[in-house]
Amino acid sequence: MKTLQIPFLIAFIFMYALVNVQAAPTATNPTTDKFNKYGLKATKTYTIDRFIEGVTSGDLKNLKNLLDDQFQQTVSYNGRSLTYNKSEFLEILKMSQNIVMNCTTTYTIVEECDDLSIVKVSMNFPTFVKTSYVTMKPNKDDVWKITNVSTVYGAEA
Template structure:
């Protein structure tokens, strides 16, 4: 009888533990606004490509203002560029400032302070229904 109680208690414990871990992660569960921004900063400043493609929306546009010229890039072009600079640590100090934020979108200013210039990135992230994703980045150099 004592053995039967032990077996039943063990089975109950296994069922409870299994039910507690039964939450299946949906793709966008970990795609928070902060995760998207941190992944962007890691990619741009440290060359960390892991997860970058996941936080960028398929229709995202990347624009760089160089003098009077605006250069535009797609998601695939940016991923290719970041992969080419994989694990390259930029010699800069980075800071982020939330310029605007609500439940649907946010605009975050990412300043990359180098010795001779500052690269300011205005990163727009949106709650796409599949998590927060980068939809637009506009970069200026000062």
């Protein structure tokens, strides 16, 4: 009889575990973002990290969905200024898709509050520095979207 106690104890523990295990909750009301099909929200950190990965390594996964529909990028260099909308910006990034830039990238938060964040992204190349000021805000679903990027080029720091 003692030899049957251990198998019964193991079977009891196994049955107890099966009955009491709960699945992770699923989203009952996912947001309308295609990126967000599981009802998760893009935080400030997630959004800026995806932006940096997109511009430094050509990894464009989800970046399109993190740009506001009214997104605008302004690039200033040599006394000239060019402005791009969302589709033009993404087309430019597609040209360097999956190409890793030869730079070290850092970012600092310039200003942030509940409904706006401005982040300075510095890409230090061997001979110059590309600095972008990224403005983000949450949409009505509390998903942080990039609304504006202002980029300037400078000499090596």
